[in-house]
Amino acid sequence: MAAHPTTVELRKGAYHDSVTLMQVSRQVAGTEGILAAQVAMATELNVEVLTGMGFDVPAEAAPNDLVIALRGESEDALEAGRGAVESALAGLRSGGRAAAGLGEAPPPRTLGSAARAAEANLALISVPGQHAVTETFDAIQSGLSVMLFSDNVPVEDEIRLKDAAAQADVLVMGPDCGTALVRGAALGFCNVVAPGSVGLVAASGTGAQQVMCLLDAAGVGVSHCLGVGGRDLKAQVAGRSTKQALAALADDPETTSVLVVSKPPDDAVLADVEDVARGLGLDVHWAILGAGRPDLTAAVESFLAARGRTVPKWPARAAEDEPPISLNGTESASGQGTALRGLFCGGTLADEAMLVAGDVLDAPIRSNLAHDENLHVSGQQRVDGHVIIDFGDDEMTQGRAHPMIDPSLRLERIAAEAADPDCGVLLLDLVLGHGAHPDPAADLAGAIRAARDAAHTDGRSLPVVVSLTGTENDPQGYARVADVLADAGASVFLSNAAAVRHAVAQLPGGTR
Amino acid sequence: MSADRQSANLRGLLGAEPVVATAGVGLFADALRDQALTVIEAEWQPPMEGTEGDLARVLADPRRAQANALAAQRMTASTATLVDVVQAKDAVGLERGTFLHAGPPLEWERASGPMRGALIGAVLFEGLAETAEDAEEQLAAGVFELEPCHHRDAVGPMAGVISPSMWLYELRDEVHDNMSWCSLNEGLGKVLRYGAYNDEVITRLHWMTDVLGPLLQQSVRSTGPFDITGILAQMLQMGDEGHNRNRAGSLMLLREMLPGLITAEGSSTDIAEAVRFSGANEHFFLNLGMPACKLATMAAHGIPGSTIVTTMARNGTDFGIRVSGTGEQWFTGPANTPEGLFLGDYGPKDANPDIGDSAITETGGIGGFAMAAAPAIVKFVGGDVPFALQATQRMYEITETEHPMFQVPILEFRGTPTGIDVTKVVRTGILPQINTGMAGAVAGTGQVGAGLVTPPEACFPAALAALAAAVDD
Structure with a gap:
């Protein structure tokens, strides 16, 4: 590797968002003779990734600097790579918006300015977390409800924003809100579901997506899905957005019942919110994900039963049992590892996996979501035993696109886990819908096939289970994606809880 | 599309057609456009370095x-009317030996060439030194007080040096009951405000003090006050921007002042020269536009x-x-x-x-x-x-x-x-x-x-x- 020439260039004050830079990186990586290309903002995480790729990033690199790192087969290839970077970046500048004709107004630069220009009623803010509070205040003061996708927002700021929002009679959905559906408009990561009468209030993004997809599979439509942010029902934030959302849904003629999707709320906050719901005369149900509580699938099943609807058989495709592994003509005694390795993009799906698997596994699960200090690991860290990693966690997204958009870190990790003899089953999620990768199946199926082949070559069997959240009407199409994954040898489940149970059952001597 | 009753909560959000303003990841805006929704994207960039904490705090300020x-x-809502022309010693109580200058506070040691030149010229003009060298020595020795025009609600173009004998336009904002002042414009070329201080400059300043100022005062007092805000509004529609282009404004101002000038007490030669001087100066109006803006701010x-x-x-x-x-x-x-x-x-x-x-x-x-x-x-x-x-x-x-x-x-x-x-x-x-x-x-x-x-x-x-x-x- 050392023989190949590399270049690392730092540019001050050249900001682009992480998704755009991911696309630039891909474009440049496709240049002939370029072996590796990363064009990214120099956040701590990205510098770590670059260092891992063998690039030497200057110490003065700061998060607002653009770093261009290339490795080529030759100096000529490197030069071609540099040219490709320039043309890709120039392409961004000339992308229709830059060239204004005589008298044409330059593009708005702040949320408030954009809102005024279009008389908007809703804002979607996904700037880096440390800048999100300013844009959100601007939106609130301009009279807009806000879906605040950005994470890394301090809880004190969240409270200030929500108080200002209540005063202005607008809603702050977030921070760290991945999913919302407002009168048919899918914001952020959101599935295409039939319109209907169920209003969702969601303190968790992928949890809401799982619930709306299960409802859709059961033939039940959704009126709106109002996100509130993962901390809204905790004691500090005290349900500020949830109460506003419930009041709005109570007043909405399309909505007849409400399902609140959340991690365990604070007891006092829950009681308070239930009081509010009663006062509104609202039919409220809860899908609360926590120890000793029903999983999301079970919560949806009770909701359907309460409304007199039939619970359908949830879509599931179990792969055929693995044939016995034979190596050099002799059957291996130790043909499968014993650890569960769950690699998730959806935070709530990962949480649910921790709960469901934790109930049936004897040994503890290490995770970057674990609250127990002894079990907490960084998402970048490789450890023994059962592991569940959320690649969408704050630490994994600083200056990087969410793994639902940029799957590269997880794809690398799938390959790494496959090479580990300890790994007995791979549990993965995949979330479809607007905002997510337009064609996630190809990459993931390739990684699954490669992982299973690598294990087989090594004399091991490696079952792969995918929790696939989506609907047939999603841009990617549920059945098409499920087919591609099943062809790669994976078992595919719509119910995340069912996927987790199936995965655990694949472990040798696994608890059943 | 919705039922008869519409939710009034959240400013009617759930019953209205969503129009989304976005800042951040372009892909989310694309996803909205794919749904045929109306989207407007802010071309967001990070703020100036190290300001995010202060920005969040100031944006959160409920006031x-x-x-x-x-x-x-x-x-x-502020209005500016030219109500008088007065010498600086009377208008802003400027004491002999004190000089006003443009910009924020400044010491002689840090003053640039044109600022030094204008101060030297003003010292000579006030008769506080015989030669430029003498003036410079006294200024360097801190004999005189230097103070920003803004600290006396006045404004001056370029070096903006105002001394007690200079005549000032006096403008009033009747809505907010404020007053503001500005010196008379010397024309272009070698002039005090650009730091020139040769004999030609000092001679002109004396003529402005002895002849022009009193004539303008008579004009304003006899036929004024004059509406300066009105001229500003008109000149913008005549191709001026009020800072470096004041042609239409200057002609309109002269039109206002002419009747009072030609009927003023003074020799016809002096009046003719005052009219010629004012009419020849395409920045004649700048010294009224500036105090008008000062009143607004x-x-x-x-x-x-x-x-x-x-x-x-x-x-x-x-x-x-x-x-x-x-x-x-x-x-x-x-x-x-x-x-x-x-x-x-x-x-x-x-x-x-x-x-x-x-x-x-x-x-x-x-x-x-x-x-x-x-x-x-x-x-x-x-x-x-x-x-x-x-x-x-x-x-x-x-x-x-x-x-x-x-x-x-x-x-x-x-x-x-x-x-x-x-x-x-x-x-x-x-x-x-x-x-x-x-x-x-x-x-x-x-x-x-x-x-x-x-x-x-x-x-x-x-x-x-x-x-x-x-x-x-």
Whole structure:
């Protein structure tokens, strides 16, 4: 590797968002003779990734600097790579918006300015977390409800924003809100579901997506899905957005019942919110994900039963049992590892996996979501035993696109886990819908096939289970994606809880 | 599409067609467009470095929105009337031995060439020194008091030096009961405000004091007061921007003053010379537009929580701003050197850093902010016509309001961008666009050109930090 020439260039004050830079990186990586290309903002995480790729990033690199790192087969290839970077970046500048004709107004630069220009009623803010509070205040003061996708927002700021929002009679959905559906408009990561009468209030993004997809599979439509942010029902934030959302849904003629999707709320906050719901005369149900509580699938099943609807058989495709592994003509005694390795993009799906698997596994699960200090690991860290990693966690997204958009870190990790003899089953999620990768199946199926082949070559069997959240009407199409994954040898489940149970059952001597 | 009853909660959000404004990841905007929704994308960039904490704090200040609305309302409701012409010693009580100058406070040691030249000239003019060397020695020795014009509610173009014997226009804002003053314009070429102080300059200053000032005073007293705001509104529709292009405004002002001038007591030779002098000077009006803008910004000053800029001024060394919500404190940075077109053989190396109180015009919503109204100005300050149109439109991104009276015909009579908001400058990195004259860097040179300039970035994060410190917890 050392023989190949590399270049690392730092540019001050050249900001682009992480998704755009991911696309630039891909474009440049496709240049002939370029072996590796990363064009990214120099956040701590990205510098770590670059260092891992063998690039030497200057110490003065700061998060607002653009770093261009290339490795080529030759100096000529490197030069071609540099040219490709320039043309890709120039392409961004000339992308229709830059060239204004005589008298044409330059593009708005702040949320408030954009809102005024279009008389908007809703804002979607996904700037880096440390800048999100300013844009959100601007939106609130301009009279807009806000879906605040950005994470890394301090809880004190969240409270200030929500108080200002209540005063202005607008809603702050977030921070760290991945999913919302407002009168048919899918914001952020959101599935295409039939319109209907169920209003969702969601303190968790992928949890809401799982619930709306299960409802859709059961033939039940959704009126709106109002996100509130993962901390809204905790004691500090005290349900500020949830109460506003419930009041709005109570007043909405399309909505007849409400399902609140959340991690365990604070007891006092829950009681308070239930009081509010009663006062509104609202039919409220809860899908609360926590120890000793029903999983999301079970919560949806009770909701359907309460409304007199039939619970359908949830879509599931179990792969055929693995044939016995034979190596050099002799059957291996130790043909499968014993650890569960769950690699998730959806935070709530990962949480649910921790709960469901934790109930049936004897040994503890290490995770970057674990609250127990002894079990907490960084998402970048490789450890023994059962592991569940959320690649969408704050630490994994600083200056990087969410793994639902940029799957590269997880794809690398799938390959790494496959090479580990300890790994007995791979549990993965995949979330479809607007905002997510337009064609996630190809990459993931390739990684699954490669992982299973690598294990087989090594004399091991490696079952792969995918929790696939989506609907047939999603841009990617549920059945098409499920087919591609099943062809790669994976078992595919719509119910995340069912996927987790199936995965655990694949472990040798696994608890059943 | 929805039922009869619509939810009134959240401003009717759940019953209305969603129109989404986005900032951040472009992919989310694309996903909305794919759903055939109306989307507008802010071309967001990170704010000036290290400002995110102060920005969040100031944006959260519950006083801010109302304070800025009030500042904007006061700024645009202000009126300016020319009510008198008075000597500085009477108008602003200027003591013998005290000299006012443009920009933020300044010591002789740090003064640039044109500022030194103008101060030397003023000392000679007041008869406080026999020679330029003598004047310079006394100035260096700290014999005289130096004070910003702004500290006496006055403004002066370029070096802006005002001494007690000079005549000042006196303008009044009847709505807010404020007064402001500005010196008489000396014309172009070798003039005191550009730092020239030879005999020709001093002789002209004496003529202005002995002849022009008293005649103008008679004119205003006999046929005034004159509505200056009205002239400003009209001149923008006649191709002026009120800072570096004042042709229409100057003619309109002369038209107002002529009857009073020609009937004034004085020799017909003196009157003829006063009329010729005023009529020949295409910046005759600048010295009225400036105090008119000063009155507007004064009206907006001193509102707790307001982040609106109420002063931008340069002394040839520093650029300083003051902000409505932070009182009399100046936030300064090293003045930039303008870029533009040069007179004769002069070139960029001859130009002094930015100087003058005339950036009060941009602070009040004209000048560079009204450049779209004055496309012809690009022949004087550089750039091209699309640039002039863009410049005005870019300023809407950093201003609070649109001026109801100052309108730009080519932008469908849109009001000029008015009331620079510190938070918007810091958030967007867009700096106020200033059109300006360029003084020679060497004392005594005079004007070398005209061009475009912006404040140094540093003024704005500093002002923001002070605004943040003033927010209650």
